[in-house]
Amino acid sequence: MNTKIKNNLPAVSESLTLNLKKMKSDFGESNDLLIREVTLQDTHSTKAAIVGIDGLIDATNAQDFVIKLLTADLAGDLPRNGDAIFDFLFESWISLFDANQGESVQSLYDNILNGHVIVLIDGAARFMMFDCKGWQSRSITMPSTEKSLWGPKDSFVETIRFNTAMLRRRMRDPRLRFDAHQVGHMTKTDVFVAHVEGLTNPEFVRLANERIKAIDIDTIANAYELIQLIEDKHHTLLPRLIETERPDRVMKALSEGQVAIFVDGSPYAILGPFFFTSAFSAIDDYYNLPLLASVKRAMRYLAFFAVILIPALYVAVSTFHQEMIPTPLLITIINQRSANPFSTLVEILIVTILFEILREASLRKPDAIGDSMTIVGSLIIGTTIVESGLVSYMAIIIGSITTISSFLLSSSRINVAARLYKFVFLAIGATLGFYGITLAFIILITHLASLTSFNQAYLAPMAPFNLSDQKDQLIKMPLWWMKKRPKIFQPLDTVRSNLENTGGDQHAN
Amino acid sequence: MRINKKWLLLPLVIVSLIALTGCLERVELNKLGIVAGLAIDTTDEGYTLTAQILNPSAISGEAHNGLPIYNLTADGESIHEAYKKIDFLSSSALSLSHLNVIVINEDIAKAGVAPVLNFALRRDDIRPDINIVVAKDAHANDILNVVTALDMIPATQINVSSMIPTHTARLTSYNLYEVVDMVNSDAINVVLNAVSIHREEDRLGEKVERKNGTEGTTTQTGQTVDNILDITAPVQLRIEHLAVFNGDKMVGFIDDAEAQLYNMVLGDYKRYDIVTQIDEDYYTSLGVTKIKSKITTDLEHNEATIKFELSGIILENTYPVDFTNTENLDAISDYLKQEFEDDMNAFVNKVQTELKSDIFGIGGKAHTQEHKVWKEKDGYWSELFPELTIHVEVELDINSVGEIGNVTL
Numbered sequence: 069m070n071t072k073i074k075n076n077l078p079a080v081s082e083s084l085t086l087n088l089k090k091m092k093s094d095f096g097e098s099n100d101l102l103i104r105e106v107t108l109q110d111t112h113s114t115k116a117a118i119v120g121i122d123g124l125i126d127a128t129n130a131q132d133f134v135i136k137l138l139t140a141d142l143a144g145d146l147p148r149n150g151d152a153i154f155d156f157l158f159e160s161w162i163s164l165f166d167a168n169q170g171e172s173v174q175s176l177y178d179n180i181l182n183g184h185v186i187v188l189i190d191g192a193a194r195f196m197m198f199d200c201k202g203w204q205s206r207s208i209t210m211p212s213t214e215k216s217l218w219g220p221k222d223s224f225v226e227t228i229r230f231n232t233a234m235l236r237r238r239m240r241d242p243r244l245r246f247d248a249h250q251v252g253h254m255t256k257t258d259v260f261v262a263h264v265e266g267l268t269n270p271e272f273v274r275l276a277n278e279r280i281k282a283i284d285i286d287t288i289a290n291a292y293e294l295i296q297l298i299e300d301k302h303h304t305l306l307p308r309l310i311e312t313e314r315p316d317r318v319m320k321a322l323s324e325g326q327v328a329i330f331v332d333g334s335p336y337a338i339l340g341p342f343f344f345t346s347a348f349s350a351i352d353d354y355y356n357l358p359l360l361a362s363v364k365r366a367m368r369y370l371a372f373f374a375v376i377l378i379p380a381l382y383v384a385v386s387t388f389h390q391e392m393i394p395t396p397l398l399i400t401i402i403n404q405r406s407a408n409p410f411s412t413l414v415e416i417l418i419v420t421i422l423f424e425i426l427r428e429a430s431l432r433k434p435d436a437i438g439d440s441m442t443i444v445g446s447l448i449i450g451t452t453i454v455e456s457g458l459v460s461y462m463a464i465i466i467g468s469i470t471t472i473s474s475f476l477l478s479s480s481r482i483n484v485a486a487r488l489y490k491f492v493f494l495a496i497g498a499t500l501g502f503y504g505i506t507l508a509f510i511i512l513i514t515h516l517a518s519l520t521s522f523n524q525a526y527l528a529p530m531a532p533f534n535l536s537d538q539k540d541q542l543i544k545m546p547l548w549w550m551k552k553r554p555k556i557f558q559p560l561d562t563v564r565s566n567l568e569n570t571g572g573d574q575h576a577n
Numbered sequence: 578m579r580i581n582k583k584w585l586l587l588p589l590v591i592v593s594l595i596a597l598t599g600c601l602e603r604v605e606l607n608k609l610g611i612v613a614g615l616a617i618d619t620t621d622e623g624y625t626l627t628a629q630i631l632n633p634s635a636i637s638g639e640a641h642n643g644l645p646i647y648n649l650t651a652d653g654e655s656i657h658e659a660y661k662k663i664d665f666l667s668s669s670a671l672s673l674s675h676l677n678v679i680v681i682n683e684d685i686a687k688a689g690v691a692p693v694l695n696f697a698l699r700r701d702d703i704r705p706d707i708n709i710v711v712a713k714d715a716h717a718n719d720i721l722n723v724v725t726a727l728d729m730i731p732a733t734q735i736n737v738s739s740m741i742p743t744h745t746a747r748l749t750s751y752n753l754y755e756v757v758d759m760v761n762s763d764a765i766n767v768v769l770n771a772v773s774i775h776r777e778e779d780r781l782g783e784k785v786e787r788k789n790g791t792e793g794t795t796t797q798t799g800q801t802v803d804n805i806l807d808i809t810a811p812v813q814l815r816i817e818h819l820a821v822f823n824g825d826k827m828v829g830f831i832d833d834a835e836a837q838l839y840n841m842v843l844g845d846y847k848r849y850d851i852v853t854q855i856d857e858d859y860y861t862s863l864g865v866t867k868i869k870s871k872i873t874t875d876l877e878h879n880e881a882t883i884k885f886e887l888s889g890i891i892l893e894n895t896y897p898v899d900f901t902n903t904e905n906l907d908a909i910s911d912y913l914k915q916e917f918e919d920d921m922n923a924f925v926n927k928v929q930t931e932l933k934s935d936i937f938g939i940g941g942k943a944h945t946q947e948h949k950v951w952k953e954k955d956g957y958w959s960e961l962f963p964e965l966t967i968h969v970e971v972e973l974d975i976n977s978v979g980e981i982g983n984v985t986l
Contacts, residue, residue, distance in 0.1 A: 387603045391674030391702065395611070398675065399631065402606045411605055499595045501602075 078173045082150065084115050084190035091119065094177070102130075106137050108189075114153055115190040124183040126202025129164075133185060133198070136162055150191020157189070158196050166199035178256060205230065206335075211313045218355040223313040228258050228332035231315075235262065235328070238319040243267065246330075249280045252288040258332040259294065264322055269558040272327045272341065275522050280329075291336040294329065300520045305488050307481035308521040310346070311336035317351050325559030327522075341522035343556060345530060345541045347482040348372070353544050361544035369542070371476040374469065375486040376512075379416050380497030380505050382466045386412050388501035404460040413498040415459045419467035420494070422449065424487070427471065528556045610669030613646065616680040616717035617656060617693060624685075625652050626659035627718035630667065631675075648721060656696040673702045679709050680717040680772065686820060686827035694757055694825075706752040711820040711827065713773040720772050723814050724804045747836045748816055760825045763958045764941030766934045768839065771818040771830060780811040823934035823959065831927070838924045842870055842883060842937050850892065851917050859896035863913050863975065865889035874943040876950045880966045881939050883925075887917070888974035900978040914973040921969045935962045 081087055088103060095101045100122040108114045118133055140161050158169065170176055171194050180186050183201035211223035224231045232246060246260040259280055263273045279298040288294060291311045299308045312318060313336050318328045321339045329338040348368040353361035385392055386401065393401070408415065426445040453459055470490065477483040489512065496504040519526035529537035537554045539545035553559045616627040627650045649666050653659030664671055681693055690709065697703050712720045749768050751759070759767035804810050818830040819839070831839065837849055849865045869886040891900075891909075898905045928936060940958045944951045954961060 386606055390604065390606070390609060390672060391704075395613075395675045395677075398606075398611065402609065405606050408607070 079171050080173060080176060080193055080195055082191055082193045084117055084188055087188055088117060104134055106134065108137065109140055114150060117188045119180060119186040121180055124203050125185055125200045129200040129202065130185055150189045154189045154192035154194060164198040168197050169194050170197060214312060214314050214351060216351050219351055220316050222315060224315060224335040224337060226333050226335055228260060228330050231330050232260060234315040235318055238315055239322060247277055251280060251283050253286045255287045257288045260330040262322060262328040262330060267559050267561050268325050268327055269560060272522050276327050276329060289333065291331045291334040291338050294331050295338055302519050304519055305485040306519060308342055308519060309338050309340040310342045311338050314351060324553050325557035341524045343521065343528055344516060344526050347480045358544045358546045365542055365544065368476050371473040372482065372486055374473040376489050376493050378470050379420060379466055379490060380493040383412050383416055383494065384497040384501045384505055401462050404462055407457050408460055415463040416466060416494065419459055419463045423467050423471045604670050608669050610667055610671045611675045612671055612673050613675065614678045614721055615676065616721045617685060618682045618717045619684045620652060623652060623654035624656050624659050625650060626656060626663060627721055628663050629721050650718065656692060676703050676707055678707060680712050680720050681709060682712055682717045686711045689825045691825045697753055698757065705754050708750060709756060709769055711769055711771040713771040713818055715774050719774060719798060720814065722798050723774060723812055724801065725814055747833055749819060764944060765938035766936045767822045768936050769820045770816050771820040772814055772816050775813045775815045777811045821932050821934050821936055828934050829932045835924050838921055839936065841868055851913050860893060861896055861909060862893040863889045864892040872937065872939055872942045874939060874946055876943055876947050876954065879964060882968045882970060885971045888976050890977040891975060891979055906975055910973045910975050914971050918969055918971050925967050929963050933963045
């Protein structure tokens with residue numbers, strides 16, 4: 069019988085056999101659905117069943133269950149009905165920590181697939197569930213994309229509960245909240261929106277929650293798919309929400325007023341809102357000398373513009389504006405190119421595409437061939453292609469400078485955008501010269517200014533300009549300067565700390 | 578599938594822009610002909626222009642059998658027409674943007690350098706910081722024909738030597754804008770470098786051995802690589818004179834020593850040596866390290882004064898004198914001062930009487946210092962200048978004598 073409980077979901081029936089039959093048919097006689105029927109030690113030999121999915125539950129724990137139930141002393145003054153036995157067992161006997169009751173079939177299925185052990189008592193139209201998660205999960209390793217030399221070296225894993233645990237370990241504020249959602253009809257992936265109550269601007273939390281609730285999709289496998297679904301809608305290559313695999317970075321972001329979104333099954337957490345200038349700061353900037361951080365940030369900005377502009381500028385200058393090259397350099401370049409069959413544009417295209425191919429290949433290689441791939445690729449192919457006279461040395465130099473500059477940015481999605489924009493600029497520089505490059509640059513800046521992330525201007529704090537936030541953008545100020553939180557995240561509580569009185573005694577006697 | 582026509586418009590616009598207007602002025606680097614130097618001569622009907630074009634693959638290449646440059650010559654009634662003809666003759670796209678030097682004939686210099694300046698400045702592709710050089714006792718294109726050892730391209734060699742006035746104080750380097758200003762104004766007249774060809778006549782025609790083992794001969798024009806195969810090249814380019822102009826017409830030459838004095842008046846150099854002879858046997862030289870020259874004018878009385886404040890160090894001394902004694906120092910500095918004053922006076926005299934051209938800028942100083950008086954005499958400066966009395970006053974200061982310490986126990 070399919071009775072319905074108050075919110076209109078089909079309910080678990082009182083009869084154990086019916087329940088078990090329904091479960092077996094819904095799961096298609098699957099051989100990883102474990103059902104253990106026991107007879108309780110009471111005067112009426114009530115039947116009970118323990119159900120779990122093999123592989124998701126911890127076998128030792130489950131065994132303890134069975135022992136517990138089999139040894140339950142139910143003789144005594146208990147009434148006969150299943151409900152009483154149910155309550156007795158649930159409240160007084162089974163001692164597991166994470167325990168719950170449920171009534172609907174959907175909730176039973178959701179929980180059993182989430183690593184819970186379900187206990188059904190004949191005669192009670194409810195079920196008990198206990199969290200016995202025991203699946204294999206990857207152990208905590210070094211982060212693969214955001215390596216830090218001086219910081220902590222742990223990264224998130226695929227199980228969302230472990231990730232939130234890592235975050236809790238770092239931020240021990242009880243105000244840290246996780247808003248839970250489930251995304252995906254088939255995957256029912258847990259998605260937690262983490263924020264600090266009283267600090268994070270509620271507008272961001274509301275936006276994140278609303279957008280996640282509005283998702284209608286069947287599967288979600290990774291954090292990036294979630295990003296695509298909840299980002300502000302723009303036609304652009306640039307990221308408006310960023311993902312990270314470092315818990316210390318998530319902790320810092322939360323403390324500034326950002327929102328963090330965890331996705332089960334993905335070792336990446338999503339941070340938002342994300343601004344353009346945040347792409348140029350790496351986590352190591354906080355773990356070393358601030359002056360070094362400022363220099364490195366300047367280098368990263370330089371690298372971004374170098375990747376975009378250098379091939380285009382070279383082609384434009386050498387085909388349209390030769391008067392800008394000093395004469396000795398011009399003579400050297402001409403001399404290298406004198407027998408080359410291809411025009412400058414084709415040369416640069418060949419070299420750039422070759423370097424992109426090599427780069428992709430080195431990412432996917434198995435480690436054994438790894439080093440030889442680098443040697444084969446760069447040295448042999450590069451040298452051969454020049455010495456055979458197909459391209460000139462100058463093209464290889466330009467290609468190498470571009471590729472190496474893009475390595476400076478390689479930990480963020482800006483790298484991908486820069487590499488793609490490079491081709492656009494190259495096409496424009498080769499046809500329209502400096503004028504075209506200038507126009508394209510203006511269009512790029514305008515485009516950047518028009519993007520938003522969680523409805524905040526993408527180029528903040530540069531435009532609209534915000535003087536107090538400049539202390540962590542291009543230049544990184546020392547820690548004692550950063551007493552207030554950045555305004556771009558609009559936190560509710562702007563004062564970070566009072567660092568006047570910390571630190572060593574300056575007038576030590 | 579119906580395509581929204583709006584999305585066809587943008588790619589169509591881009592494609593038509595690129596196809597119709599893009600890459601219009603594009604020149605591949607291999608097809609670029611870099612003109613390194615121009616030489617302008619006069620003929621009966623007009624001008625003969627010679628362009629020296631670089632062939633880069635021979636410069637940084639291995640075999641030097643070929644020269645890295647080649648010259649193209651054409652005639653025309655105007656300079657521009659002659660250049661157009663050269664453009665037709667050449668197989669590569671000529672580019673004047675890397676032009677280094679323009680060499681002109683003495684005849685053009687005497688007739689007026691204005692047409693050359695007109696040609697060079699009106700075009701937008703000639704850089705205005707290049708030098709104009711006068712060819713002395715030679716045709717302008719002979720100057721461009723001489724192969725020099727310093728730089729394989731004669732045109733840049735002229736430029737290179739023009740770039741060292743700060744070291745030798747014998748040359749001037751004015752860019753085109755400065756030349757035009759000086760030509761147009763009464764304030765000062767321009768002085769340009771004059772290049773001449775120096776030949777060792779007895780060595781011409783001798784056999785020299787080339788790198789690849791064959792034999793070559795040196796020629797009179799010095800236009801083959803054989804010219805530089807010997808340590809002392811038989812045919813060399815030298816800048817030994819400066820050409821003095823009045824307005825835009827050349828009026829004469831001044832030589833090395835006078836060129837140094839000229840630069841001292843303008844205060845525009847770094848080092849000058851005064852050599853004096855004492856008692857006909859002993860030489861003392863002062864290396865002047867600091868110089869201040871100031872020109873004051875007194876047009877009412879037709880006078881002008883050039884005041885020098887020199888200070889320097891004794892560089893060479895063979896006269897047996899004890900420099901720790903200040904009286905001796907004063908005596909020596911008097912000798913040096915006298916020497917300098919005599920030289921300067923002689924030079925000023927020559928400029929006034931022979932050249933009759935105000936190259937010191939006295940007119941300009943008068944214009945700023947005595948504006949009202951100048952206004953009355955405006956336009957007559959070229960007649961007034963030779964009649965001026967120019968006084969030279971010198972103050973000399975010896976800073977150091979370069980002693981060796983004498984340890985007396």
